[in-house]
Amino acid sequence: MDALLALPPMYYVAMVAKVLVAFVFVLLTVAYATYAERKVIGFMQVRLGPMRTGPYGLLQPIADGLKLFFKEEIIPKQASTFAFLVAPLIALVPAFISFAVIPFGGNIEVFGYTIPLQIASVYDPQVGKVLDLNVGVLYILGMASLGVYGIVLAGWASNSKYSLLGGLRASAQMISYELAAGLAIVSIFLMSGSLSLNQIVADQAGAFGVAGWYLFRNPFTFLAGIIFFICSIAEINRTPFDLPEAETELVSGFCTEYSSMKYAMFFMAEYANMVTVCAVTTTLFLGGWQGPAFLPGWVWFVAKVYFLIFCCMWIRATYPRYRYDQLMRLGWKVFLPITLVNVVATALWVMVVG
Amino acid sequence: METLFFTIVAAVAVLSSILVITCKNPINSALSLVMTFFCLATFYVMLDAQFMAAIQVIVYAGAIMVLVVFVIMLLNIRSETGKRSNHAVAVSSILAFLVLFEACYFLFRSTPAKEGMGPLTSSVIEQVGHTELIGKAMYSEFLLPFEITSLLLLVAIIGAVVLSKKKI
Numbered sequence: 290m291d292a293l294l295a296l297p298p299m300y301y302v303a304m305v306a307k308v309l310v311a312f313v314f315v316l317l318t319v320a321y322a323t324y325a326e327r328k329v330i331g332f333m334q335v336r337l338g339p340m341r342t343g344p345y346g347l348l349q350p351i352a353d354g355l356k357l358f359f360k361e362e363i364i365p366k367q368a369s370t371f372a373f374l375v376a377p378l379i380a381l382v383p384a385f386i387s388f389a390v391i392p393f394g395g396n397i398e399v400f401g402y403t404i405p406l407q408i409a410s411v412y413d414p415q416v417g418k419v420l421d422l423n424v425g426v427l428y429i430l431g432m433a434s435l436g437v438y439g440i441v442l443a444g445w446a447s448n449s450k451y452s453l454l455g456g457l458r459a460s461a462q463m464i465s466y467e468l469a470a471g472l473a474i475v476s477i478f479l480m481s482g483s484l485s486l487n488q489i490v491a492d493q494a495g496a497f498g499v500a501g502w503y504l505f506r507n508p509f510t511f512l513a514g515i516i517f518f519i520c521s522i523a524e525i526n527r528t529p530f531d532l533p534e535a536e537t538e539l540v541s542g543f544c545t546e547y548s549s550m551k552y553a554m555f556f557m558a559e560y561a562n563m564v565t566v567c568a569v570t571t572t573l574f575l576g577g578w579q580g581p582a583f584l585p586g587w588v589w590f591v592a593k594v595y596f597l598i599f600c601c602m603w604i605r606a607t608y609p610r611y612r613y614d615q616l617m618r619l620g621w622k623v624f625l626p627i628t629l630v631n632v633v634a635t636a637l638w639v640m641v642v643g
Numbered sequence: 644m645e646t647l648f649f650t651i652v653a654a655v656a657v658l659s660s661i662l663v664i665t666c667k668n669p670i671n672s673a674l675s676l677v678m679t680f681f682c683l684a685t686f687y688v689m690l691d692a693q694f695m696a697a698i699q700v701i702v703y704a705g706a707i708m709v710l711v712v713f714v715i716m717l718l719n720i721r722s723e724t725g726k727r728s729n730h731a732v733a734v735s736s737i738l739a740f741l742v743l744f745e746a747c748y749f750l751f752r753s754t755p756a757k758e759g760m761g762p763l764t765s766s767v768i769e770q771v772g773h774t775e776l777i778g779k780a781m782y783s784e785f786l787l788p789f790e791i792t793s794l795l796l797l798v799a800i801i802g803a804v805v806l807s808k809k810k811i
Contacts, residue, residue, distance in 0.1 A: 372670055423772055427697035434705025438677065441709065445670060445716045453716070464709060484694075484774055 299402040300411065307408050311388055318598075319560040320350040326602050333606040360549040365448060368546065372446035377547070377554035380439025383432040384561035390425040391568050392487050394578045394587035406578070406587060407487060425486035426478075429569055430471055433524065437463045439558065440526075440533070440543050447546035455542020458613065459533030463524050465620040470520035472628035476513040476635035477503055477573050490577030502576040507642070509635040514574040516624055516631075518597075521570065523620065525562040527601060529608040530616060567597035649689065656682035669715045673708060680704040691765045694774040 324339065324346070331338025339346030364373060394406030396419065403412040410421035422428060437460050444456015480503055481489045493501050500506075504514040523530040533542045544555045571577060571593040580589030611619070659682065662675035680703045687696035768776065781789055 369668060369670070372674070375674075422693060424693045424697045424774060427694070427701065431697050431700035431705060434701055434709070437705070437709055438674075438712070441712055441716070442670070442674075445712075457713075457716070460709060460713070464706070 296411070297402065299400065303399070303402070303404045304408070307404070307406070311393065311408055312385065315385065315388060315561065315564055318564050319557055320354070322560045322563065322598060323353065323556070324350045325598070326605070329599065329602040330606045333603075354553065357549060357553040362551070363546075363548045365546050367448040369446050369448070372442045373546075374551075376439050376443040376446055377551045377558070378439070379442065380436060380558040381554045381561070383436040383439075384558045384565055387429050387432045387565045388568070390422050390428050390486055391565075391572055392421075392490050392577055393568075393590045394585065405487070410487060419487050421485055421487045423483070423485045426474055426484050426489075426573070429565075430467070430474075433463075434467060436558070436562065439555075443547065443555070444543040447543070449546055451545045452543050455533045455545070459526055459543055462526065462530065462533065462616060462620075465617065466520045466523040466530075466624075469620060469624035469628050470517055470524060472625070472632060473513040473517040473520065474573065475628075475632045476510055479632070479635050479639050480506060480510060486572055486577075490572060490579065493576040494579050499576075501579070502574060504574040507635070507638050509631050509638055510574070513628070513631055513635070514570070516628055517574065518570050520620075520624060521566040522601060522604065523616070525559065525566055527559075527563065528605040529611050531610060532613055532616060563598060563601055564594065567594045567601070570597055645689070649686075652682050652685045652689075656686075670712065673712050673715060676711075677704050677708050680708070691768045692773055694777055 327349070328338040328346075339349040342348040342352045364370060389408045392405070392407035392410070396403050396405050396412060398404070403414070405412050405419040405421070407419070407421055409425075410419050412418075413420050440459045440463070441456050444452045444454075444459070447453075477489065478484060481492045483489060483492070489503075493503055503510045505511065526533050544552055547555060568590075571590065575593050575597075578586035578590040580586065580592075656679055659675040659678035663672050663679065666672040666675060680699060684696040684699040684704070687693070687699060763776065
């Protein structure tokens with residue numbers, strides 16, 4: 290901590306700049322992900338999607354935001370006020386702060402000072418390498434598990450049966466799929482021998498290009514990558530696992546009683562979670578910001594993340610919703626055993642093939 | 644700087660742990676407990692133990708407290724009802740006081756650690772890595788306690804299944 294004061298002033302400038310740029314970029318991505326989702330699903334269903342606001346409906350997210358901003362705040366009389374007010378915040382904040390440990394580009398040099406493009410990291414000129422949080426992946430898992438509180442509380446505090454059912458469904462689902470997702474990551478740890486995301490990305494470099502990615506290293510990490518992505522989609526409550534907010538049976542679940550900006554916060558949390566999950570998948574399985582050198586690293590990172598976000602929307606447009614017991618069976622009886630066996634198999638592969 | 648930061652986090656920790664026992668609403672108590680766990684995790688980070696901090700957040704704040712909140716929600720205890728104190732409260736407060744007394748006794752009896760640090764200084768932790776150090780210690784030096792703990796957990800799982808399933 291005392292070492293923090295001994296750092297050059299460029300460190301503080303770079304840190305503030307990184308936080309601002311990453312935060313604004315994620316916020317914009319979240320806003321336009323809602324637009325992109327409506328457009329993509331529209332095209333897939335042979336519709337046009339939003340067209341009225343601005344050219345090609347490009348101003349739609351801003352119009353939506355303004356509408357929600359000026360709506361009346363309603364707090365139900367029977368709700369427990371404190372939990373009701375605090376729940377959207379608890380849902381939103383963990384979704385954003387997971388970005389602190391994700392490396393979104395290589396090192397850049399500004400006025401002779403090397404800046405790693407990862408918020409929670411610093412370049413040490415004496416050792417000549419980047420120091421970052423050496424439990425980065427666990428940090429992301431921890432933040433994801435805190436996000437559950439927002440939804441549980443929203444469901445409970447609204448004091449409505451639909452909300453409570455939605456909240457219970459959501460949290461049970463998130464806890465179950467967190468297990469399988471965590472176990473899927475273990476095979477990555479076995480390959481990389483490190484929990485630091487910076488190290489994991491560096492390990493996926495190499496002359497092979499795509500073959501260096503963990504997804505294509507061996508059959509078991511491929512399986513782990515697929516399962517991790519599916520579990521992540523289940524964890525952030527998206528279709529085909531969006532039972533917590535099933536409109537047809539639960540009138541949108543845990544956020545039934547919410548209105549105005551608080552509803553918008555849940556909505557933003559959902560999309561921010563989607564962006565985070567895609568960024569984590571990119572970092573762990575798709576080589577992070579690594580790519581051919583004719584484009585800078587962050588362009589590759591953004592391209593990969595946007596491709597995965599597109600996949601999420603594609604899945605939403607394709608599959609119908611699961612039934613609740615099917616969902617639980619898939620999590621506990623299919624994914625959990627597969628990932629457990631997968632961990633052992635990856636360990637054997639690392640031991641035999643190396 | 645470090646002292647200032649410690650003071651702020653410690654103040655939040657103390658405040659939230661007081662709230663755990665003074666809140667009328669059990670859900671708010673549980674939330675304050677989560678806050679306390681979070682402050683503890685911050686202390687671990689300040690002691691160069693990032694792995695412990697992450698595990699503290701994942702296991703205690705993330706998993707165990709979610710289950711506690713679940714139970715409170717499903718039992719639907721809205722807020723404190725009934726008598727404020729009874730014999731159980733009296734007995735447990737006496738017990739708590741005894742534990743506090745014991746803690747203070749050992750605290751004042753102990754002598755400060757002798758000059759110089761042990762083998763695990765923060766520079767060693769930075770070089771080798773905190774996770775690696777814990778892993779090595781757990782799977783070599785403390786293997787027997789680790790295995791006994793895993794057996795205990797297995798027994799607990801089997802017990803839970805036996806209790807909850809009517810027909811096995």
